[in-house]
Amino acid sequence: MICLTVVGFYVVLAIFAPIVLPAWEGSENYDIASQSPSFQHWLGTDAFGRDILTKTLLGARMSLSIAFVVNIIAIPFGMLLGAIAGYFGKWIDDAIVWLFTTLAAIPGLIRIIAIKFAFEETVLFENSPFEIDLGGMVGVYLAITMTFWIGTCRLVRAETMKLRDQDFVLAARAVGRNNWGILTKHIFPNVMHIGIIQMSLGFVGAITMEVMIRYLGLGGSVGTPSWGSMIDGGRTELLAGRPWELISAVVAMFFLILALSLLGDRLRDALDPKLKNA
Amino acid sequence: MTTTYDILLTVDDLQTCFRTEAGLLRAVDGVSFEIPRGQTFALVGESGCGKSVTALSILKLLPPAGISNGLIRLGDDELDRLTDWEMQPVRGGRIGMIFQEPMTSLNPVFTCGAQIVEAIRLHRECSAREARKHAIDLLDQVGIADPAQRMKEYPHQLSGGMRQRVMIAMALSCEPELLIADEPTTALDVTIQAQILELLRKIQRERQLTLLLITHDLAVVAEMADSVGVMYAGTMVERTDVKQLFANPLHPYTQGLFRSLVTMEETRERLDTIPGSVPHLSALPVGCPFHPRCDKGQTDARCATCRPDLREVAPGHFCACYVAPNYDNAEPKP
Numbered sequence: 001m002i003c004l005t006v007v008g009f010y011v012v013l014a015i016f017a018p019i020v021l022p023a024w025e026g027s028e029n030y031d032i033a034s035q036s037p038s039f040q041h042w043l044g045t046d047a048f049g050r051d052i053l054t055k056t057l058l059g060a061r062m063s064l065s066i067a068f069v070v071n072i073i074a075i076p077f078g079m080l081l082g083a084i085a086g087y088f089g090k091w092i093d094d095a096i097v098w099l100f101t102t103l104a105a106i107p108g109l110i111r112i113i114a115i116k117f118a119f120e121e122t123v124l125f126e127n128s129p130f131e132i133d134l135g136g137m138v139g140v141y142l143a144i145t146m147t148f149w150i151g152t153c154r155l156v157r158a159e160t161m162k163l164r165d166q167d168f169v170l171a172a173r174a175v176g177r178n179n180w181g182i183l184t185k186h187i188f189p190n191v192m193h194i195g196i197i198q199m200s201l202g203f204v205g206a207i208t209m210e211v212m213i214r215y216l217g218l219g220g221s222v223g224t225p226s227w228g229s230m231i232d233g234g235r236t237e238l239l240a241g242r243p244w245e246l247i248s249a250v251v252a253m254f255f256l257i258l259a260l261s262l263l264g265d266r267l268r269d270a271l272d273p274k275l276k277n278a
Numbered sequence: 279m280t281t282t283y284d285i286l287l288t289v290d291d292l293q294t295c296f297r298t299e300a301g302l303l304r305a306v307d308g309v310s311f312e313i314p315r316g317q318t319f320a321l322v323g324e325s326g327c328g329k330s331v332t333a334l335s336i337l338k339l340l341p342p343a344g345i346s347n348g349l350i351r352l353g354d355d356e357l358d359r360l361t362d363w364e365m366q367p368v369r370g371g372r373i374g375m376i377f378q379e380p381m382t383s384l385n386p387v388f389t390c391g392a393q394i395v396e397a398i399r400l401h402r403e404c405s406a407r408e409a410r411k412h413a414i415d416l417l418d419q420v421g422i423a424d425p426a427q428r429m430k431e432y433p434h435q436l437s438g439g440m441r442q443r444v445m446i447a448m449a450l451s452c453e454p455e456l457l458i459a460d461e462p463t464t465a466l467d468v469t470i471q472a473q474i475l476e477l478l479r480k481i482q483r484e485r486q487l488t489l490l491l492i493t494h495d496l497a498v499v500a501e502m503a504d505s506v507g508v509m510y511a512g513t514m515v516e517r518t519d520v521k522q523l524f525a526n527p528l529h530p531y532t533q534g535l536f537r538s539l540v541t542m543e544e545t546r547e548r549l550d551t552i553p554g555s556v557p558h559l560s561a562l563p564v565g566c567p568f569h570p571r572c573d574k575g576q577t578d579a580r581c582a583t584c585r586p587d588l589r590e591v592a593p594g595h596f597c598a599c600y601v602a603p604n605y606d607n608a609e610p611k612p
Binding site for chain 2: 089090165166167168170171172173174175176177178181185186189190
């Protein structure tokens with residue numbers, strides 16, 4: 001329960017941070033650059049004189065929103081493809097397995113960087129109100145999403161292959177259900193736990209991935225606050241004897257990741273019937 | 279004799295093969311029978327002789343590797359000509375099926391009630407409330423105490439007998455004309471078996487249901503069936519009404535089955551067995567599939583060379599054995 005509370009706390013902070021905190025854009029003030037914690041700036045200021053507390057909270061917002069968007073898209077997508085592959089088998093299975101093994105054959109970070117660079121110059125719906133610049137944050141979302149469905153797809157596929165030959169699937173066919181009905185009414189509810197567990201673990205993966213990408217300076221403008229760019233910027237501050245920025249980002253990330261990991265473990269214990277007696 | 283009845287199900291020359299790595303396996307080879315409306319036909323045989331595959335072929339529920347061929351007629355409709363899509367209203371709507379293993383044939387993540395309601399609403403336009411009411415009625419009819427409470431329970435909360443009753447309720451939910459019961463009592467203990475058989479008989483009486491009963495238990499056959507088909511290695515070796523079969527079994531395999539039964543009247547040191555084991559489908563012997571195990575010991579030269587077909591050796595009594603009396607004079611079945 002503690003982990004759920006911590007995660008909830010982060011979510012509330014992430015949602016309300018921009019409302020409560022002073023404006024971030026254009027808050028650079030070189031007069032107060034690189035200060036230690038004080039009553040005006042609880043966690044000090046960075047090299048541009050911006051409040052580190054604000055930066056950390058906006059970083060949480062960034063991390064959580066990426067993790068949320070990525071998982072909301074990737075996990076159901078992986079479950080759907082996995083269930084279809086496992087249920088129908090034959091060439092459909094071959095095609096889907098080929099797709100994810102090919103993607104999975106490239107090491108994770110390199111794959112994301114490659115996808116990121118491939119879309120660098122791409123702008124969808126240019127000059128329309130729905131203009132999407134794939135070179136910016138959307139590119140990062142897309143790159144992480146395109147790799148995050150694979151694990152779920154694998155697990156769901158294997159589980160579906162097991163369920164497919166169960167008597168209750170045959171019984172469902174014997175009362176006149178069609179394939180789609182069996183997939184949605186009988187297979188999906190039986191693999192739902194995998195999706196939930198994968199989602200909680202996927203949050204951890206997506207957050208660390210986002211931090212890594214931003215630390216490497218990929219995706220988004222430099223000004224956008226993120227834990228990854230804070231750690232990157234905090235490095236130089238640290239050499240000058242001011243660890244505040246680095247510490248804030250790392251500590252904030254530490255507790256969120258820890259809470260999410262524990263939550264994932266607890267969910268798995270509660271939902272996975274095979275581990276119940278272990 | 280059967281022609282005076284209204285025939286509900288006709289299966290003629292059903293062939294079912296499975297594509298495997300060892301080649302094409304004939305699980306069912308030329309099985310024919312018909313069931314008059316309101317009667318019970320039992321398919322008897324050892325494990326792996328093609329009883330269940332016959333049932334699945336009727337419903338077109340074979341696994342992807344299976345191919346089946348032959349005439350299957352339900353009432354006036356030729357099921358073998360229907361596509362999978364056209365079969366869906368037939369499954370559950372006109373033919374209900376009960377499976378052997380009640381432990382696994384219910385979906386573990388839904389309540390029993392939800393599953394019966396689902397089966398009802400698949401074939402009928404009705405509100406959830408009506409379907410629920412109907413489901414409670416059905417559970418009551420299959421002898422489940424406190425049906426409203428049981429509706430809310432998950433399969434794991436019920437015993438094997440109860441689950442089989444739920445399966446029966448589900449199979450009956452859309453008032454099918456034909457009920458296929460694939461070894462409905464095999465997984466249950468003896469007292470529950472008797473209850474389930476009694477229930478099936480009661481339902482059959484009340485609803486004029488036609489029953490295709492698949493079993494390996496001759497006692498169940500004696501209790502339930504009007505006529506019987508005995509299967510061996512994918513072929514039907516003997517078919518007749520139940521009294522004939524028990525009074526005068528003609529095929530050596532059927533005779534062997536009867537000899538291996540335990541009776542209360544006599545005491546024996548050892549039970550009789552049929553020597554050898556069922557041949558694998560990929561290595562069927564040439565000629566009569568039963569001849570290597572047959573105690574008539576290949577008295578006829580054709581036993582080991584040519585497979586006997588099913589012939590009417592006595593009125594209403596079909597047998598596929600050269601040694602059976604009157605076999606050579608009988609007309610091959612048209």
